[in-house]
Amino acid sequence: MSAVPARRSWPLYEVFVRGKRGLNHVHVGSLHAADEEMALHNARDVYTRRNEGVSIWVVKADHIRASSPAEKDPFFAPAGDKVYRHPTFYVIPEDVPHL
């Protein structure tokens, strides 16, 4: 996500492109547009000139809420000590099949 400019220019939109059927939309960059329709058209022209996508999402940059990098460690701490969430935590005899 990008820093949001506060001045006269058109609002900033973040652009997400689905490369092909079966894949998630992935963030590819940002652009300015007066409205959502223009953002979609500009996104097509800027980010998919070589068939890079089959679907585009645009969303106003200031509508994105992001976790703070400064509190990265405490924010993700709940997952840190739960090794039992991983299959490798469990010791199973090697001769038991399909586990």
Place this chain on the structure above:
Amino acid sequence: MDETALAAGFDATIAADQRIEPRDWMPDAYRRTLVRQIAQHAHSEIIGMQPEGNWILRAPSLRRKAILLAKVQDEAGHGMYLYAAAETLGVDREELTEKLIEGRQKYSSIFNYPALSYADIGVIGWLVDGAAICNQVPLCRCSYGPYARAMIRICKEESFHQRQGYELLLAMVRGTDAQREMVQEATNRFWWPSLMMFGPPDVASPNTEQSMAWNIKRHTNDELRQRFVDMTVPQAAALGITLPDPGLTWNAERGAHDYTEPDWDELAAVISGSGSCNAQRVAHRRRAHTDGAWVREAAAAYAEKRNRAAVAA
């Protein structure tokens, strides 16, 4: 967290050759260096449309017009990727455009040379885009994530630019004597400015060391220039043309070509504004920006009107 701890985190990320992302803490000087470099790079793409755009209507066939149009569109796109990357550092795009048209930010000095003949279009693709690729490929591993990602996209597309130029030149050197002369003459004019694209020699490039310590730059100016010379020599031979440097010889001991340094006074002069097209390029960009003002305002007014209607409904 206090600044010392934040700085230690930044240094550790750089030391591990990992990427810095927009909301990470970074030293002010790192941010300033990136804004300056990315903005200059973005401006170069935008100004770079002018010498070639001038030839779209005069390209000799529909095929050549379509190719040149696509290339110029790519350059607009590359400018947009780069402005987007610069904005993640907290600068405003409008402000960058203003700095360009007021002459307060630079763009690559190569675009202050005119494209005088159609052979220039081929030579620009071959030498200018070839030099740009040498500069840009290592930037795909730049420590600043958004810049590195933009460069990956750009490098994929630049390869078309270089190949279309070289193919155009191949077609011309297989043509008439007059066409071969045009190619040679264009090469003579663009060779030295292309060497200057890598920047001043290492001894006169004070920012290189810090940029390399930050993993923004991966190679020095002279290393990249040497790589470009070595790449270009066999390409010139395949075209049957001569590079205009009598000092250009293979040095078996170094495993590289010796070459004559370009005229660094000329580079300094062009950067400081006395190139043959500096004023014209900036004036054209300023005019396009001013002439487009009513479009930007009208689109914003229309969006606002539709928003009001949507709220009322």
